[in-house]
Amino acid sequence: MTLAEIYNDQLAWVLQTLRRLGVDESDLDDAAHDIFVVLHRKLPGFDVRRPLRPWLFGIAFRVVRDRLRSGRVRRLQPVPAAPVEASFEERLTARSQLERVRQALATLDDERRATFVMHELDGFTVPEIADVLELPLNTLYSHLRRARAQLRALLVHEQESEHGEG
Amino acid sequence: MAKDREPSPEPLDPVLADQLAAAAVIEPVDAGRRRELRARLEQELGSLEEVRASAGPGRVRSRAPSFAAGVLLAAAAAAALWTFAGSSTSASVPSGQLSGADERVSMNIGTRGVAVAEPSARMSWASDPHRVRVDQERGQVFYRVESGAPFEVHTPHGRVEVQGASFEVDVVMNKLHRSKHIAIGASIAAATVVTVYEGEALLASEGGTEVVGPGERAAIEEGGAGPGRARSRVDEPRQRDATGSSARPAAAGADELAEMRRQVRALEAELAAAKATDSPEADVFDQDAFTRSFFDPTPEQAREAAKNCNISYAVPQLGSGSSFVPDAEAERLGLSDRERDDLERGLSELSAARKRALRELYVELTGDDTEVEQLSEPALLAEIRDKATPEETTAARQRVSQVRAGLALASDPAEASPMERLYQSEVATAKATLKLLQDIVGEEAIAVLGDSNLRLMMNMEDGCESEPTSAESQ
Numbered sequence: 001m002t003l004a005e006i007y008n009d010q011l012a013w014v015l016q017t018l019r020r021l022g023v024d025e026s027d028l029d030d031a032a033h034d035i036f037v038v039l040h041r042k043l044p045g046f047d048v049r050r051p052l053r054p055w056l057f058g059i060a061f062r063v064v065r066d067r068l069r070s071g072r073v074r075r076l077q078p079v080p081a082a083p084v085e086a087s088f089e090e091r092l093t094a095r096s097q098l099e100r101v102r103q104a105l106a107t108l109d110d111e112r113r114a115t116f117v118m119h120e121l122d123g124f125t126v127p128e129i130a131d132v133l134e135l136p137l138n139t140l141y142s143h144l145r146r147a148r149a150q151l152r153a154l155l156v157h158e159q160e161s162e163h164g165e166g
Numbered sequence: 167m168a169k170d171r172e173p174s175p176e177p178l179d180p181v182l183a184d185q186l187a188a189a190a191v192i193e194p195v196d197a198g199r200r201r202e203l204r205a206r207l208e209q210e211l212g213s214l215e216e217v218r219a220s221a222g223p224g225r226v227r228s229r230a231p232s233f234a235a236g237v238l239l240a241a242a243a244a245a246a247l248w249t250f251a252g253s254s255t256s257a258s259v260p261s262g263q264l265s266g267a268d269e270r271v272s273m274n275i276g277t278r279g280v281a282v283a284e285p286s287a288r289m290s291w292a293s294d295p296h297r298v299r300v301d302q303e304r305g306q307v308f309y310r311v312e313s314g315a316p317f318e319v320h321t322p323h324g325r326v327e328v329q330g331a332s333f334e335v336d337v338v339m340n341k342l343h344r345s346k347h348i349a350i351g352a353s354i355a356a357a358t359v360v361t362v363y364e365g366e367a368l369l370a371s372e373g374g375t376e377v378v379g380p381g382e383r384a385a386i387e388e389g390g391a392g393p394g395r396a397r398s399r400v401d402e403p404r405q406r407d408a409t410g411s412s413a414r415p416a417a418a419g420a421d422e423l424a425e426m427r428r429q430v431r432a433l434e435a436e437l438a439a440a441k442a443t444d445s446p447e448a449d450v451f452d453q454d455a456f457t458r459s460f461f462d463p464t465p466e467q468a469r470e471a472a473k474n475c476n477i478s479y480a481v482p483q484l485g486s487g488s489s490f491v492p493d494a495e496a497e498r499l500g501l502s503d504r505e506r507d508d509l510e511r512g513l514s515e516l517s518a519a520r521k522r523a524l525r526e527l528y529v530e531l532t533g534d535d536t537e538v539e540q541l542s543e544p545a546l547l548a549e550i551r552d553k554a555t556p557e558e559t560t561a562a563r564q565r566v567s568q569v570r571a572g573l574a575l576a577s578d579p580a581e582a583s584p585m586e587r588l589y590q591s592e593v594a595t596a597k598a599t600l601k602l603l604q605d606i607v608g609e610e611a612i613a614v615l616g617d618s619n620l621r622l623m624m625n626m627e628d629g630c631e632s633e634p635t636s637a638e639s640q
Contacts, residue, residue, distance in 0.1 A: 004214035012195045101189040127285045155185040
């Protein structure tokens with residue numbers, strides 16, 4: 001497995017992960033560049049029998065955290081995403097929904113957001129996340145539970161309120 | 167739903183899952199941006215082709231680039247298999263079980279099969295010269311089976327049968343994240359996802375049969391329409407996309423919608439109960455209160471739990487670990503050597519007593535004491551549960567939750583059902599576990615437990631209505 005193969009196969013996922021972690025669209029390329037630079041250094045020590053994405057996520061998480069702390073990237077400014085073949089109305093709906101999700105994710109703290117994204121959106125197991133984030137399992141369960149509650153309050157209750165008012 | 171579960175794998179709220187669907191889609195990268203980023207990297211790093219992972223076998227490339235992720239897993243798993251098969255421990259194993267290992271585990275199954283189970287997979291198997299039967303309760307397992315007599319993998323949703331194939335079976339229990347397999351962010355109630363790498367597999371369920379060929383993936387989904395009968399169906403095989411995902415028919419069936427609505431109602435009730443239970447401040451999650459509810463709930467917690475026939479408990483269970491108090495955990499807790507020894511011994515004794523109780527129940531129910539010593543705690547639990555009807559289980563949960571809340575007296579042990587005695591035993595062990603921690607760690611025990619890596623098995627079941635067992639749903 002070469003860095004080029006990882007780049008080809010995973011670039012879209014890396015960019016998506018960065019968005020989910022709260023990186024503004026205008027900073028995506030710089031952050032992705034940093035991730036692949038770190039990969040360049042670490043790849044020779046990577047055991048290909050291990051799953052790639054959790055490991056890659058760990059690198060992305062640390063790159064984003066460092067960049068956010070140093071102020072080198074801005075927090076989320078959501079961008080639209082809808083398949084080009086979608087109708088205008090469908091694209092509007094998708095945009096609205098995606099913005100809501102990204103903004104809701106941005107309200108979570110870094111560890112909780114990473115835990116939620118890894119488990120619920122990327123499908124990593126909790127032990128895999130524990131390995132990547134170096135956190136106790138029960139802390140992760142707690143992060144998940146709190147993240148779910150917070151997102152539900154933001155995404156579901158808000159929408160229900162809107163519908164109720166409408 | 168009344169099922170075993172770890173603290174996190176509660177089903178994700180289907181409404182929230184629906185909201186998150188947009189974020190589950192991986193947006194494509196246009197070619198210009200891809201080239202530009204690569205050029206910038208190569209300017210700084212040199213050729214990306216020259217940097218390579220050094221350990222383990224290289225990746226197997228598929229004809230379809232989109233197949234790569236799945237094949238990587240296959241290659242990794244196969245490497246583990248051959249290493250294992252070539253070792254001195256590769257003798258055939260006619261029967262056995264695996265329950266929630268912490269790491270990937272490779273094992274021989276019968277004389278023709280090898281399995282690589284991902285962490286948390288739960289399975290058991292039995293074989294004779296004419297047939298191999300694996301019961302995979304949950305998790306992800308890769309199998310390589312040499313040609314010969316039927317090799318069957320039974321899951322809660324159906325059966326997978328091969329005569330010689332490499333394939334993977336993933337038993338999914340209501341997780342949004344399984345969208346990588348099936349849907350674009352949609353929630354599914356539960357499913358068995360089968361991916362075939364070599365050979366063919368026959369998928370069978372109540373809804374029909376389907377032959378799945380190499381490079382194809384299919385799912386047997388549970389589409390239960392409420393607490394009555396659950397219905398299963400076999401979907402059309404699907405081709406993977408770039409992430410190993412597969413497309414799912416856009417329209418959700420009426421059964422699935424009904425199931426999702428039912429789950430929403432259940433989750434809303436659960437959320438309301440959790441808010442009332444966890445904290446006087448409704449929207450603030452109280453970790454300590456949550457932890458306490460598993461060991462020794464407060465009267466208020468117990469009363470709330472009884473309303474929903476909730477039984478939550480955490481008990482010492484070593485699993486594949488070698489110590490109840492790992493080094494890092496002892497250090498984190500700041501335990502002296504003596505305190506650590508005391509805690510280790512205390513948890514070991516509680517665990518041993520629990521196992522004895524489970525064995526006694528098992529022998530009482532099955533009349534079979536020949537293999538009881540070989541069965542793990544999860545296997546014993548599963549066997550005991552299998553012997554109870556859903557109504558007995560629900561009644562036991564109701565009774566014990568009421569006893570825990572002081573709303574009813576404990577039944578006479580001579581008259582209590584096995585499930586009632588099981589729950590009584592488990593909650594008593596949980597309470598004793600907390601007492602042990604408090605004796606050693608002090609009043610900080612609850613806070614310590616909240617973030618602990620002690621070897622504890624946590625379980626939460628609820629629901630005052632009986633649901634069909636997985637066996638009945640097939």
